[in-house]
Amino acid sequence: MVLLQQIAYQHPNKDRLFENLNLAVQTHYKTAIIGNNGSGKSTLLKLIAGKLRPASGQLSVESEPYYVPQQFGQYNDLTIAEALQIAEKLRALNQILQGNVSDENLEILNDDWAIEERCESALRQWQLLELDLEQKLESLSGGQKTKVFLAGISIHQPELILMDEPTNHLDLAGRSLLYDFIRTTSSTLLVVSHDRKLLQLLDTMYELSQSGIRTYGGNYEFYTEQKAIEQQALQSELQHAEKSLKKAKEKERETLERQQKLDSRGKKKQDKAGVARIMMNTMRNNAENSTAKVKSMHSDKIEGLSGDLQQVRSKLSGLDQMQFGFQESGLHKGKVLFKANDLNVSYGKTNLWERPLSIQINSGERIAIHGSNGSGKTSLLKVILGELQPESGSIQRTGSTIVYIDQDYSLIDPSKTVYEQALEFNTTSLLEHEVKIRLNRFLFGQETWDKSCSNLSGGERMRLLLCCLTISTAAPDMLILDEPTNNLDIQNSEILTAAINQYHGTILVVSHDEIFLEQIQIDQRINL
Structure with missing residues (x-):
């Protein structure tokens, strides 16, 4: 249904957002794209919807996707019918019913004689019967705008549905309607969302990050279990890296102390033996070079271990790295x-x-x-x-x-x-x-x-x-x-x-x- 191969995207200022992304969404699967803010989830969805073009790579979508956006500002000047791309079809139907049975109107309608009934049924399904299709979108609340685009699914009946944060503006009643739709639909779904209740209803989690897309074959609960196992492994790796770094620093300190003692002992012997000044300088330089060589060798090792430690820490979730310290409220309970x-x-x-x-x-x-x-x-x-x-x-x-x-x-x-x-x-x-x-x-x-x-x-x-x-x-x-x-x-x-x-x-x-x-x-x- 959807296939992405080596997809890259760069912003108009030439900054790369991601590259080498690979993704395959099977027909009838209900899937999610999850990831941290700024990872490019909405951009990836717009690429699949055809709203943006990739910088490179192959993108294949078998059927025309239906896209439910997160932001609606670009539609505010349009009527509901125009935003749902059904205004021309409704206009053609009305003209035919008034006697203007032209080839142009028939071509636009394309035998879709039930368009009005589907519109009414869709508005009823999403509790929007009070709205007029000729209303401007700017007159609606955020929740109503989301429901309008969700109603468009029933009107267009697409095989592939793309949704970008669909619950952001919905109240509990609206969310309940959406959850019911997701449970019962047979369409292919690809959803960007942070709504964990919605994510529980989906089959597969695609996690987008700087390292690409990782697939977790299960709902959100399965995903969190797998992530917990990964985080535990990282914690063990972190402890091992910290121990190795501490050991390397102790080894460096012990080696340098031993070298300094040897150099000091050698200098005392040379003083007693009355070694010539020029020979003394040569031996001192050799000792300093030897110490510097030892120090450089240990510094390289410590630097490498520090880099490894930093790399492990960067993989830990923000929660695992964060430290809270809230003070108490001064009021007694029950006041x-x-x-x-x-x-x-x-x-x-x-x-x-x-x-x-x-x-x-x-x-x-x-x-x-x-x-x-x-x-x-x-x-x-x-x-x-x-x-x-x-x-x-x-x-x-x-x-x-x-x-x-x-x-x-x-x-x-x-x-x-x-x-x-x-x-x-x-x-x-x-x-x-x-x-x-x-x-x-x-x-x-x-x-x-x-x-x-x-x-x-x-x-x-x-x-x-x-x-x-x-x-x-x-x-x-x-x-x-x-x-x-x-x-x-x-x-x-x-x-x-x-x-x-x-x-x-x-x-x-x-x-x-x-x-x-x-x-x-x-x-x-x-x-x-």
């Missing part, structure tokens, strides 16, 4: 941080919630806020943060520190460098080298300290923010997270999960990622 009775927010003359809300948030709780798109999740967060005044109801707040983390990690200032951003959170006047040690712990080496925050990926922004929180005076009393995993790859989602599980304050999170919510041990849910 009331926020309480609202009969709360409601209005937009114009309309109340947001049919029934007013009564909620209480206590220190130490882990709460998830659920609701479909438009149910008022963000509005509730703004009320809790004090950024939005309710129309009705009573509110009680306790003086507490709250950090709000949105899906774009907007607390990171794009005008600052990585190091400058870390200094912004250095309220306890840590010394320069201590700040840099913290940055290293979160995988920001010296080469990144002067990098502009505007050039950081979603995962890098998340890691930098976590680093900054460990640098600040104390942990906040409450962390509010709004769709925190939306723009993260799997590795960075795991890093965020590990960090949250080492934080013992209050968590309030809006997320449709059920696996993430389960792993951070949510103990209470608010359904809007």
Whole structure:
């Protein structure tokens, strides 16, 4: 169905993204492309979709692929029908029904007399019956845009479907519909996703990295088991490399000490024997050359072992290399941080919630806020943060520190460098080298300290923010997270999960990622 041989791609500025990629996707298989942010997953999908051209290599696709994009900005000026490439066919059908039975209209329609029925059925399937096919895409929410392109699958009925992060904008109901479709479809699927629940439904994982594509013949659970085995082997290899390096350094030190003792003993004998000065100089030079030769030999060996050690470390996952150190929140568990009775927010003359809300948030709780798109999740967060005044109801707040983390990690200032951003959170006047040690712990080496925050990926922004929180005076009393995993790859989602599980304050999170919510041990849910 899909065959890639020695595929390479380079950006317009001539930078190579990847090369020598080989991939074979069998008919009716349901497969995933996974990998870290920036590895080229979306680019690879666009190459297969025919949206981009490879720099070199052979690419063969047996049938016309149907592509569900991750970003929709390029379609905003189009109607739904135009974005789905059915506008001409619908127009031809309407003209034929009005009596204009021209050869051109018949050719465009191509005997597809059921196109309108399929459109209505597809919109119903994806809960979009309120939409008009003549609506502009710019008037729709992100979730609605995704559903429109998913509805296009039922309209076009393709054999090969390509999806790029299809759950990013979907609420729980939308995700449930997508999961059901994936379970039941017989089409060939190739999906780029970091949604671990979706990945459980697929047959094969293709992992894209700098070294190429590795195939794992199973779902995401099988993939994680195999990766755990690989990481254990790497840990053993790392320990062996560290031991070898330590041994080599000790050997170098012992050899040099022994050589220096021999040189010193020889010099004393020469002094006693009254060796001529010119002979003394020659012998001293020979001794120095001998010491230098020994030192060079050991330095070469140590340099080689250091390189081996660095290579092994680079293969370890970020989570295995990272070190967390969050301070405790100062509040005792159970203290009331926020309480609202009969709360409601209005937009114009309309109340947001049919029934007013009564909620209480206590220190130490882990709460998830659920609701479909438009149910008022963000509005509730703004009320809790004090950024939005309710129309009705009573509110009680306790003086507490709250950090709000949105899906774009907007607390990171794009005008600052990585190091400058870390200094912004250095309220306890840590010394320069201590700040840099913290940055290293979160995988920001010296080469990144002067990098502009505007050039950081979603995962890098998340890691930098976590680093900054460990640098600040104390942990906040409450962390509010709004769709925190939306723009993260799997590795960075795991890093965020590990960090949250080492934080013992209050968590309030809006997320449709059920696996993430389960792993951070949510103990209470608010359904809007």
